[in-house]
Amino acid sequence: MPEPGPGAPDPARLAALHAASFTTPRPWDAAEIAGLLASAPVFVLEEAGGFLIGRAIAGEAELLTLAVAPARRRQGLGRRLVEGFLTRARALQAETAFLEVSAENPAAIALYESLGFRRAGVRRGYYAAPDGQRIDAIVMTRTLAPPP
Template structure:
């Protein structure tokens, strides 16, 4: 149920890349270290290992863009991360995804590395992945 709705939003949010399948979402949601922040229309899927949290994906339905949903989801993730004694949140974002980069920059993430030609595109050349990180102060 929820996996199907997440799949639909993810496909709309990432229209120039291979969207995640319903099965991929189902498998991730079964893992006890994976958490879903938000709802099917705007969400973050993240995984905690030791004191690090990786944002696996963040997506918002296009009709809800620029309304603060992703910002609120990130704030909620940071709060939860601190409650779970995480010291770092990291993620990969496509170098051409300017709105996402701006969102993460505003939230205090900094680039720590690049993965050249990491993301395949439906149309055009592969795109670099920027690895971003946010260090957390203790709660």
């Protein structure tokens, strides 16, 4: 399973990878990522070409973002990062996990569904595309079994 990268995560490096991975939703900048990383329940999992930011608190785990460089897609990196998130969430005593994903990202939706996430709702117009169009977010959730 992926583990946090060596040393403290570099917000500038993560922001550059996030920008290379997304146009919608809007990529996060280094200051936004640094702000998240300063929060105690937040954790980062990294592998070359990808990272995941999650948090776990009060029995719930939230996958905040998953970024995989375009050149590293369809090689299992995203799956490994999400599996690492689920493992870390269980270790942090989370009983459920959830995330939001763009309704216009069928590859991510398929990945999450293959890992046991189910659609729980829709946030209408949650994301803004660069052209100003509003895009729905699908809320997905799954129950986490206790660690073995």
